[in-house]
Amino acid sequence: MKNFILQNENGIYFECGYSCDNAIYISLGSETFFITDGRYTVDAKENIKNNSEIIISNDLLKETRRVLKKSKIKKIHFDPNDFSVATFETLSLKLDIKFIQKPNFSKHKRIIKTEDEIQLIQKAMELGRDGFVKFAEYVAKDGFWKSEQYLAYMAQTFLSQNGNYDLSFSPIIAINENSAKPHAVPTSKIYQEDDLILFDGGIKFERYCSDRTVTFGNDYSKLDIYQREQRFSKYEQQKVYDIVLKAQQTAIKKAKLGMKASKLDSIGREIIEKAGYGKYFVHSTGHGVGLDIHEYPNISARSDFILEENMVFTIEPGIYLPNEFGVRIEDTVVLKKEGAIIL
């Protein structure tokens, strides 16, 4: 695919090593163009790693059309998810060029990570784990009688190291019945002793994301979150936790090159189903991680992906009992010849 056009920030970064929130990137094979506005002139010149021609304009679409017209190309590829109807119409109006839809082509290009990319994600994971450790220490010492909102703020503080790192997403902090919502938003609910608390968060290191989830029990004396064992005060919480843990660890252990992603999804799912909680595992097993927090491959029952070396993805089964509680355990792994390695 020689000729393509991109608007997505991470997609552009992947192509040329720089991006910003107002840019269009055009590839015409050996010739590439980075079009942005005057706010980013200096940064673009300093950071673009290939030989893209940098074009500064207040009207990016007009410049894009000018480049395309001048190029005399007959066709160009684009991702129909990457452009609004309005932008695409302005871009393509009366141009004698065929725009060919290639849904998610940038995510497909990014699915196998380089060793450099894997190292960045590993670094992001390490920094992220530091945040989890600090959060666990904080919860054990000062967390009681704080709200989910406040604990989420503290989670941000620890993950970002006081603003030094951007977050992959707003962390989820969910207590007891709120943890039964897979995408819970922190509320004013107060954390008390013996509560179950779910913490899903990650940071970015040089733009690459980390992603991790811990469901904390109540053994505050040894909240070693590198070790996945947790103790819960309620019998069913412990039972459900141990099932999810078995599902997660088994999936990690059995992931291998050449396996269908749908097969990997089924490994943990079958464990949860056999334990009688199948209908409470309401999402897929995982997703790719990279510049975006959600990339390819999808690890789901309907996924067509085959697992290859140097794919990076999450393994995060969960059980969600409405109005009671939820458990999710998540690691991000890289797939190697020897299997899945937790980053």
Next chain:
Amino acid sequence: MKNFILQNENGIYFECGYSCDNAIYISLGSETFFITDGRYTVDAKENIKNNSEIIISNDLLKETRRVLKKSKIKKIHFDPNDFSVATFETLSLKLDIKFIQKPNFSKHKRIIKTEDEIQLIQKAMELGRDGFVKFAEYVAKDGFWKSEQYLAYMAQTFLSQNGNYDLSFSPIIAINENSAKPHAVPTSKIYQEDDLILFDGGIKFERYCSDRTVTFGNDYSKLDIYQREQRFSKYEQQKVYDIVLKAQQTAIKKAKLGMKASKLDSIGREIIEKAGYGKYFVHSTGHGVGLDIHEYPNISARSDFILEENMVFTIEPGIYLPNEFGVRIEDTVVLKKEGAIIL
């Protein structure tokens, strides 16, 4: 405009008093539909304020097509900025309905605020100002030798009241030459005594945004940020600040009902031009504020809007001297018969 379809979260919230990050709203006049997935069933039922039929599905577009087909309508309006090429094609494929483009129709509907909305924005502004005061106190006491990134983290802490409130946007903290970038991103640059520091931030109260900018000088003994006077150590900083302040205060004083927004833009701009800094005022005077941080009306030289009662917008002239420093002073105002009132 009886029949329309919306995907934008704030646009949907405005229609029915509830929204989430995965929803489609259809209005067919007296009949309205809110389509979302199972995660939001309970919240949607509890919070939707009109009589919208709530439809839960894992395939929002399929349900949307079903509703549209069943309705037998001949045409429907949509905002071409609100739908990607991919989504729109899936939505409209082989439907015998004419989709009529109405760019930004939701923002046009929201341009005149109700008294309730004005009160929410006022509350957001009050809470936001508290954050500015706390930040000023912090800077005077402990801010020296901290990085922009750390100060931005502290700004978030004060604005959000430790995570209690969402922010309108990631606050800008920019020192000396970094403040010459209107959309500066916080860096590792260290704040020292006598530095100029620009702080642009806001919070959301019940989804409504606040927006405010202060450029701090070095008179730490009375950082009364409700009063706009500031003292700077460098002559040109003081000179530029006083010009921007005069431009901003004059624009606020002269804004009135029936005035063209472009005329309001010119009031501050002429003051800056006459002082010889015209080419360094590189953006428009302001923008509407509401559910979105950038709404209508635009207060710019090319704006066609006429100012009406209960419009809410910012007045934020600035002067940006590349590689030296920048000054911006911003308030959010509501326009009333008696003129612009700072919220």
